[in-house]
Amino acid sequence: xxxxxxxxxxxxxxxxxxxxxxxxxxxxxxxxxxxxxxxxxxxxxxxxxxxxxxxxxxxxxxxxxxxxxxxxxxxxxxxxxxxxxxxxxxxxxxxxxxxxxxxxxxxxxxxxxxxxxxxxxxxxxxxxxxxxxxxxxxxxxxxxxxxxxxxxxxxxxxxxxxxxxxxxxxxxxxxxxxxxxxxxxxxxxxxxxxxxxxxxxxxxxxxxxxxxxxxxxxxxxxxxxxxxxx
Amino acid sequence: xxxxxxxxxxxxxxxxxxxxxxxxxxxxxxxxxxxxxxxxxxxxxxxxxxxxxxxxxxxxxxxxxxxxxxxxxxxxxxxxxxxxxxxxxxxxxxxxxxxxxxxxxxxxxxxxxxxxxxxxxxxxxxxxxxxxxxxxxxxxxxxxxxxxxxxxxxxxxxxxxxxxxxxxxxxxxxxxxxxxxxxxxxxxxxxxxxxxxxxxxxxxxxxxxxxxxxxxxxxxxxxxxxxxxx
Numbered sequence: 001x002x003x004x005x006x007x008x009x010x011x012x013x014x015x016x017x018x019x020x021x022x023x024x025x026x027x028x029x030x031x032x033x034x035x036x037x038x039x040x041x042x043x044x045x046x047x048x049x050x051x052x053x054x055x056x057x058x059x060x061x062x063x064x065x066x067x068x069x070x071x072x073x074x075x076x077x078x079x080x081x082x083x084x085x086x087x088x089x090x091x092x093x094x095x096x097x098x099x100x101x102x103x104x105x106x107x108x109x110x111x112x113x114x115x116x117x118x119x120x121x122x123x124x125x126x127x128x129x130x131x132x133x134x135x136x137x138x139x140x141x142x143x144x145x146x147x148x149x150x151x152x153x154x155x156x157x158x159x160x161x162x163x164x165x166x167x168x169x170x171x172x173x174x175x176x177x178x179x180x181x182x183x184x185x186x187x188x189x190x191x192x193x194x195x196x197x198x199x200x201x202x203x204x205x206x207x208x209x210x211x212x213x214x215x216x217x218x219x220x221x222x223x224x225x226x227x228x229x230x
Numbered sequence: 231x232x233x234x235x236x237x238x239x240x241x242x243x244x245x246x247x248x249x250x251x252x253x254x255x256x257x258x259x260x261x262x263x264x265x266x267x268x269x270x271x272x273x274x275x276x277x278x279x280x281x282x283x284x285x286x287x288x289x290x291x292x293x294x295x296x297x298x299x300x301x302x303x304x305x306x307x308x309x310x311x312x313x314x315x316x317x318x319x320x321x322x323x324x325x326x327x328x329x330x331x332x333x334x335x336x337x338x339x340x341x342x343x344x345x346x347x348x349x350x351x352x353x354x355x356x357x358x359x360x361x362x363x364x365x366x367x368x369x370x371x372x373x374x375x376x377x378x379x380x381x382x383x384x385x386x387x388x389x390x391x392x393x394x395x396x397x398x399x400x401x402x403x404x405x406x407x408x409x410x411x412x413x414x415x416x417x418x419x420x421x422x423x424x425x426x427x428x429x430x431x432x433x434x435x436x437x438x439x440x441x442x443x444x445x446x447x448x449x450x451x452x453x454x455x456x457x458x459x460x
Contacts, residue, residue, distance in 0.1 A: 055296070056294075065414070069432055076443065080439055184295070218450075
């Protein structure tokens with residue numbers, strides 16, 4: 001491989017919220033393609049509730065027929081993407097009413113203070129809400145996710161204490177505003193930086209198009225070949 | 231190939247309206263895959279306005295940020311799908327206000343009386359509204375599309391006269407109701423029949439998943455290999 005090829009790596013950001021099942025699909029697929037595509041993948045935890053409010057968007061399930069379809073679509077997509085997703089029994093209570101503000105602040109604290117745990121903590125919170133139908137709003141829920149992600153318990157307590165700080169609250173707001181600035185109206189919002197311009201790809205179903213856009217090949221949600229970049 | 235293999239062909243229906251750009255992408259991709267996948271492809275012209283009204287759904291562009299994104303998405307998708315799509319200059323006037331009721335009745339008349347022209351007439355009407363920014367609501371517009379599709383002019387006049395008949399109006403209503411019965415809330419609504427059950431795939435971005443579902447391989451919107459089934 002030519003020297004300096006790393007310099008041509010394209011920055012791909014994924015703005016996500018663990019309340020969003022399609023964000024999880026996009027997150028896992030991109031985590032796999034990190035090793036196949038010549039990209040720098042950057043995780044951008046943001047707050048979906050803020051994006052919906054700012055754009056006047058509504059959860060797709062507000063149209064009953066769309067909601068019915070989404071349940072089937074999520075099941076089929078999760079199976080195809082090989083992500084162990086299960087729809088929470090009480091969708092409205094678990095997803096819409098409880099929301100994800102504390103969880104996303106916790107993830108933001110991890111991003112600020114211990115970024116090496118950002119990926120596993122995000123995944124463990126998705127595992128709670130979107131796989132095992134467990135709470136993500138209580139302190140013990142976030143600590144349990146942190147533990148599974150490998151964060152020492154004392155450190156997890158400190159990160160949890162950070163979620164009421166203005167630094168963490170502001171950072172989550174800023175990241176959400178950045179997503180909005182890129183044109184996001186829902187999540188995942190995937191932003192590819194090419195030739196100094198930012199290009200938004202909305203949803204988990206534009207990864208094939210994204211690949212084409214950055215000159216890489218989509219091989220389905222579970223790529224079989226791997227070209228490690230290191 | 232084993233004898234009688236044709237018996238395992240799976241019926242795939244595409245419910246579409248020429249007012250819908252994503253329907254055009256789905257339509258062209260499935261027209262290509264007809265020759266690669268072991269499917270019977272059936273075109274089901276229906277009325278998007280009726281589906282939106284019945285389900286309480288709204289055009290995605292009603293959320294301004296979503297509308298802005300859609301314009302970019304359509305351009306990128308059209309290029310990737312190799313469909314010569316151009317967004318009409320006055321989107322609201324051409325697409326939302328004028329609508330497609332007469333055009334879909336005309337296509338329905340073609341489907342009932344001269345089904346061999348269904349595919350080219352649909353395509354020519356898409357070419358008018360979604361490629362050359364031309365009207366599709368006037369009689370001369372429909373006749374021009376029919377001519378390009380190879381329909382003799384006398385026959386086209388007869389088909390045009392049929393659009394005010396109750397037979398044609400009812401058939402379009404029935405097809406629209408059938409799409410709704412399958413769970414459609416927008417278009418394209420692609421329905422795969424597998425083991426006696428109908429499975430809805432909404433949009434032009436579930437074709438890879440559809441392929442996986444029916445045991446066929448997606449090779450992108452322009453498949454390079456072809457296995458003719460005849």
